[in-house]
Amino acid sequence: MDRTITDLYINGKAVPASDGGRFDVLDPATGKVIASVADGTVADAIAAVDAAAAAAAQWAATAPRERAETLRRAFVLMTERAEDLARLITLENGKSLRDARGEMAYAAEFFRWYAEEAVRSAGVVTTAPSGQNRILVVRQPVGVCVLVTPWNFPAAMATRKIGPALAAGCTVVLKPASDTPLTALALAGLLADAGVPAGVVNVVPARRSGEVVSTMLHDPRVRKLSFTGSTEVGRVLLGEAADQVINTSMELGGNAPFLVFADADLDAAVDGAMIAKMRNAGEACTAANRFYVETSVAAEFSRRLAERMSALRLGPGSDENTEVGPLVNEATVSKVDSLVREAVAAGATALVGGRRPSQAGFYYEPTVLCDVRPGSAILHEEIFGPVAPIVTFDDEREAIELANDTEYGLVSYVYTGDLARGLRVSEALEAGMVGLNRGLVSDPAAPFGGVKQSGLGREGGHEGMLDYLESKYIAVQW
Structure with a gap:
């Protein structure tokens, strides 16, 4: 498919914002406009959740090996397209090509790592201390996930969330930073080329970030929020997530x-x-x-x-x-x-x-x-x-x-x-x-995350996929 996407990406298609709105993306090296991108609305956010919810059951039922192979193909494609993507990052983010190339290598590794982790979602069977029954624990995908990513690592922060979510069997709506939406949209095209089914990954750039994300967090079909950004915004989103008791992962500020x-x-x-x-x-x-x-x-x-x-x-x-x-x-x-x-x-x-x-x-x-x-x-x-x-x-x-x-x-x-x-x-x-x-x-391969006001949960490593899984306990006797 065409990898140059400047519209929203919902249910496997590039679509304009419902109200036709667009916003400009600037080159930090010059301050000049480099692209115009669709500005997602509340209606678009709901459409993206609709698509993710419709695709959820089939993706969760997809064999772990098949999900793994899809992520592996994404890693290969990302490696093949690394130079083009690095230049795109530099264009909208400003970082040096050296740093952008380093980010691409790092970002692609999340697809490779979680391709390997997708087949390792092991449960547990033990005997209850009383001897009366077995304790059977299985791990199931948490459901539809809202992923909110920052501008400083537009590829790596997206793959660090998309990789484990897809490996676990979840579908996602990605809301990228409005300073750097082009990289996220390019990743959507790459994932489609890798064989990710329509609706599994949706991307909604928006200037109205608070309104759009809040709408999704108040949709009962959304069961997971993963956010990377400032502690101040993280506190607000934790409050929003509490209304529907949504599973949250927060990678917040540092000092x-x-x-x-x-x-x-x-x-x-x-x-x-x-x-x-x-x-x-x-x-x-x-x-x-x-x-x-x-x-x-x-x-x-x-x-x-x-x-x-x-x-x-x-x-x-x-x-x-x-x-x-x-x-x-x-x-x-x-x-x-x-x-x-x-x-x-x-x-x-x-x-x-x-x-x-x-x-x-x-x-x-x-x-x-x-x-x-x-x-x-x-x-x-x-x-x-x-x-x-x-x-x-x-x-x-x-x-x-x-x-x-x-x-x-x-x-x-x-x-x-x-x-x-x-x-x-x-x-x-x-x-x-x-x-x-x-x-x-x-x-x-390592668990990334902080303590105190720097966040909740871990990304990367085996722990990163566990953040997208729920443990279900079954008491059984045989």
């Missing part, structure tokens, strides 16, 4: 600390910092947001990090030489600039960067701040940009207290040459994931 102890290999720590901070130009929930460095090595670490950051090439993501592309929109770059200005006004020093360049587009210079005051907003808000604020600490206890001083708990990073300390600190950190002497934690 990741990056701890560097004096006994760490500083070369490795700086390498890890560049990955943890600058992947996708800092526009990631897993991005290192606060750097805590032991006092005796803080100056040297800061110098090395500033040197590496200053060498990064800033420019349009479509340029092969670009290492840092533009941020996604004006609101994002304005927020980053405001946080940096506030920190500097309070006494921080910009070792490198610290301003918006004069060129057109939504750019911000890679920035390293030292002498950041503990109460600065930049340490308590998710930056979502290429800025590394550095604070010093004197001992392990203080480092842990500083790291845990946040309502968030998605991921933390620790660099130390002492394995015992590394494991001890990892256990003490209030985070769902820890990178120990490693700047990258994301892996389709």
Whole structure:
């Protein structure tokens, strides 16, 4: 089928919005319009749920091996089309081609992983302690799922949800971020080419996000919500989901600390910092947001990090030489600039960067701040940009207290040459994931998710498919 879809995708077809509405998608490198996309309405949301509900029983009854082979074909197609999809991501998201290609490899792996997991939805049979009966537990698909994804990883956040949902036997309605709908619509076409039946995957871009998602969450046929986005929106959606007691998975905001102890290999720590901070130009929930460095090595670490950051090439993501592309929109770059200005006004020093360049587009210079005051907003808000604020600490206890001083708990990073300390600190950190002497934690085979205000449930790994299954207990005697 034609992979260029700019309408809604419902029941296997590209269709216009019911009221004919459309919205523009911008290139962050220039601020210019690159496409016009159908703007879904409440009626369109119901039509998508209709399609998903109609396809649900047949897809749930499809043999696990057949579902697995469909996902495997999707992985192969995604790998074959990776370059075109990476360029599409760069066009609507702004990230460098290097980052977009990395996202495509990561995104495709969710289809491969869940192709393998689809045939491993094992139940349990045990004998009741009383000996009177058997306890038989079977796992069944939860039903129609609403998937709400963000703009920062438009392919990977979609496949991380679609993969396990389809593997489990669920049908879905995907509501992508309005900044980046083109990638989601391209994935819909790819999945159709892979053999996903009509109605199993539906995509409804919409500017009226709250109204459209709320309508679906109040439809009794919808039994699952999986959301990736801000904690503020997550709280609202949890309230909405409560009205119909909908199963929810929430991957929310982060405020990741990056701890560097004096006994760490500083070369490795700086390498890890560049990955943890600058992947996708800092526009990631897993991005290192606060750097805590032991006092005796803080100056040297800061110098090395500033040197590496200053060498990064800033420019349009479509340029092969670009290492840092533009941020996604004006609101994002304005927020980053405001946080940096506030920190500097309070006494921080910009070792490198610290301003918006004069060129057109939504750019911000890679920035390293030292002498950041503990109460600065930049340490308590998710930056979502290429800025590394550095604070010093004197001992392990203080480092842990500083790291845990946040309502968030998605991921933390620790660099130390002492394995015992590394494991001890990892256990003490209030985070769902820890990178120990490693700047990258994301892996389709691992359970991804946070604690505290960073979310509920896990995506990826075996746990990721369990989030789309209900356990049914049957008491039986034979």
